[in-house]
Amino acid sequence: MYYVYPHSLTIWLIYLVNIMASTTFSETELQILAAALEEFSMHGRQGARMQCIADRAGLNKALLHYYFRSKDRLYEEVFTYVFHTYFFQLADTLRAEGDFPTVLRAFIHRYVDMLNENPALPMFLLREVAEGAPVFSRRLPEIVQANPLGMPKLLLALFEESSRSGESRKTDPFQTLISIMGACIYFFAGFPIFSTLIPELRDRRDQLIEERKDHIFELVYYGLKPRTE
Amino acid sequence: MYYVYPHSLTIWLIYLVNIMASTTFSETELQILAAALEEFSMHGRQGARMQCIADRAGLNKALLHYYFRSKDRLYEEVFTYVFHTYFFQLADTLRAEGDFPTVLRAFIHRYVDMLNENPALPMFLLREVAEGAPVFSRRLPEIVQANPLGMPKLLLALFEESSRSGESRKTDPFQTLISIMGACIYFFAGFPIFSTLIPELRDRRDQLIEERKDHIFELVYYGLKPRTE
């Protein structure tokens, strides 16, 4: 269903079969998954209420169990969807042609746009991690096997290459990875607090998001540039 | 205990009264608050279990209700503690003497250290925000009145001043604020995922945290430096 970029023919076949399976998600199932993502990202796996998910989806509780057996299984389906969108759908930008600043800028723009369009995604993953990442840990082997090159590894490769070629100074690529992702994500996580503390910000949200892309790019690109002094 | 730097006599009195009130927390109450912070930050307000909080604190459930009436009131006490630690205890670094790079470096070092020593703090606040910030919104007026100058506003002032004096280029200080805080926080939020995807990282955690401080400082300081080209 979710096995992307398989590494062998056997896995590839499973992958195809599963793609078929996943595209057969009915309208109702998709409604439930979307509602569940909202609810889980707001209240966590334990805090989420099946009744609220049903309400959001405009259905009744019994149907949730009809389609997804249990709350835990529903959570797992949502997790799988979120994880792939977040870590692998984003990877495409990083496979694009172009020099270091071009690829870096494209990635940041796409990442901020994705976060803006799917504000529930990062919070869903952060909660999973805060809860000790039980589903993530259990699913990891199959995820990594099926996706040897996700966004994080491609980003690391980008920084390593730019260091080697002299386009950026020598730094730990992992530190840079964290700085960029943090700078992108934290706007959406922190804005509700800051816009309450500093009310002038509230009306400028869309503008701030738009300006944010180049702000991050410039901070990182020039912050990584080799220095002469 | 938490109302720092009041700006008028009236507020100052409220401040003192609150210091008195808050410092009368007994050992048992502090144990409960610490256990509750852990539990709430792992499982959220609804997902947290009173039984688990009691277990963590080495007490029984009934005592939690004896000291803090209800789960909701316990949550509010934890919130107040966390918010003040997070936003106002940190502010001291920013009132220190020194030029732009000195103050900036000191803040980043202290912030990363604080996060490292209190890993539950940011997740607790992120969850509150994700749940729609109900407690935060209700408590905001008293918080802002008692703390006109918290860490966020002092950081903004630092960036504005360095822009004006020419020590950094003209940028939106709010964007820089978000980038720095995000870069600091996201290490602790994201590390569990990345160390699973890239197992080599696991053994280098402490070293990475230590190196992280100067990495962020250099990225931001040089990323903000006026450019000649």
Add this chain to the structure above:
DNA sequence: GTCTATATCTCGATAGAC
């Protein structure tokens, strides 16, 4: 102040009609 025992209620899950 601290504990055990219990009341009360919420929520996940199921049975069974349609």
Add this chain to the structure above:
DNA sequence: GTCTATCGAGATATAGAC
């Protein structure tokens, strides 16, 4: 496939002994 009604586990909260 969809719904109503309900069971039963597990949660918050309280009563009352010590």
